[in-house]
Every structure is written in C-alpha cells, then in structure tokens.
Amino acid sequence: MGTFDLNLARVFVLLYETGSVTATAETLHVTQPTVSYSLAKLRRHFDDELFRRNGRGLTPTAGARRLYEPLQRALEDIDVTVRQADVFDPETMSGRFTIALSDLGEATLLPRLLAAARDRAPGVSFTVRPFDVEDAESQLRRGDLDAFVATPVITSHRTVRIPLFQERYVLMIAADHPRIRGDAVTLCDLAAEHHATVFGPSGHVTPRAVLAAHGLLERVAVDATRFSMLPYLLEQTDLIAIVPEYVGEVFTASHRVRLVRLPFETDPIEVALYARHESSRSPAQRWLVRFMTEVLGELVSPAQLPSSAAH
16 A cells, blocks of 8 residues: 555544645645645545545545544644644744634633733734534634634534533522512512523523423513623613523623522533644644633632532
C-alpha cells in the first residue's frame, strides 16, 4: 500500500469531523484543491471512497467509520507529545473567537468570561452569536463557531460535550407580588396565577414541559422568545415564571424580582460547552476551551448545595 503520510491522517480526521472540504482547508491553512488532492490519495491508499457527497456536505462510508477512531486517537497522542512547542500564549498573543450563547448565557455567563479574559488574555476579543439549537453543531463543524454553550444535549461524533455545571429551576416573581408572600408556593398557587414562558431557539423547554405535566399551560398569559425579557415583565406585572436558579439570582441583583421554591422537584439541568475534538482544534481554540471550562466550570450553582443552604 506504500508509505502513509501522517498529514493525510489529519486531513482524514478533519474531513470526518467537519464533513467539509472548506472547513478542513481553513483549519489546516491550505487551499481546498490541496485537501481534495489529499482525499484522492487517501481513497487510493485505502481503496475506499471514504466520503460521499450529500446536500449538507460529506458523509463517511462504513470504511471511514472503521478508520476514524484509531486515526483520531493516534493523532491525539502525537499532539499531546508535541503540544509544548505549539501553544497559544494569551498574555502576548491576540485572537478573536466566535462563540454562541443563548440570551441567558449572554446575561449571566458572558460577563464572567469577559472579566476573566480582560485579566488573563488582554489581546483576546469575542464575537457572540445567538445560540440556535438546530444549527449550532453545523456552525461549529463548518468553522463558523469556535465553541458554544448550551443546555440541550446535542449528540454528534464531530463534537465533544464538556459539562460545566448543573442547576435546578425555581419560580421568579415580582419582589412585591400581591399574593405570593413567602419563600415557597403550592401547586394551587401555581394554578391560580398567570405565567410567562419562553419558547425559542435556545432549546430551553423544561418550564413549559413542567406546566404541561401539571395541566397548567392554559395559565400561560405570554409566551416570548427570550428569557432576558422576563425580569422586565415580571417586575411590572403579577405574572410568574419558572427559570433556572443561577439565572434568577443574577436577575434579582438588577431587577425588582425575587425567587421562591417550587412545590415539586425538577430534574437538574446541565450546562455544557461544545467544541471540536481536541485533535481538530487550533492552538488558540485549545486555549479557548480550557479557558471557558475553567471560568464557567467554577460556577457553584444553588442546585449543588443542600436545600437548607440554597435558600
């Protein structure tokens, strides 16, 4: 079969993970014809088509699926060995990263990221795009995003999911709500009030699912597209809303709203970082993933505390 060029293995892994000649060429800083030429060599070497074109890019063959894991693992081992000479120094280098966040992430997580970046990496800047649960993985694969943060579990062999922290849901109401006075509500209280919910591209579906499970969807007075509008709405009305607790705590610091316990337990939600596989990241992207994991993984959500300490 002849000598196998290690660079061909990297082309193969990137084509497999991105499904795109364009994204592979951009990551390797080569031209698209160079990637196409390498793919032709790979096909001859393995006597397999490896990838077939479809409407959304390249689809791996059964032969490519068998080759991917051993080649990807071998590249990661090599990268770990040589990484000391291939690093991104955030203190001396500049870089612009494109990340996707939901409106909740922009309101609560982005300030933490930027504050830490100003301290640790003064030359780094960010472009923030709205998170779209339907398209984020494709944007990451194409190279349009360097990373994104999300609560929905998105399964893809072309990305890795890095858990950051967990939190639970609470009820957010106006600080001077006319009927709800204590720090907890009953199911009857929820049924008596009108609710505000959010249904949009962020994929945050639990609040509406909880209301539906208790037959309370008919009590929804407004269904909006962004969580960040909720504190403005609640502090001026008697509407109530189910929100993630950490997010609610951030809102209570700047709005006339407060949090109360729900009358039932909800499954904790896990906030996670999504990125390309380690071997497919540039040195700058490797730093970004470590940085975001360190900064956002430090969040201690109330869901991780005993119930008596959280309230």
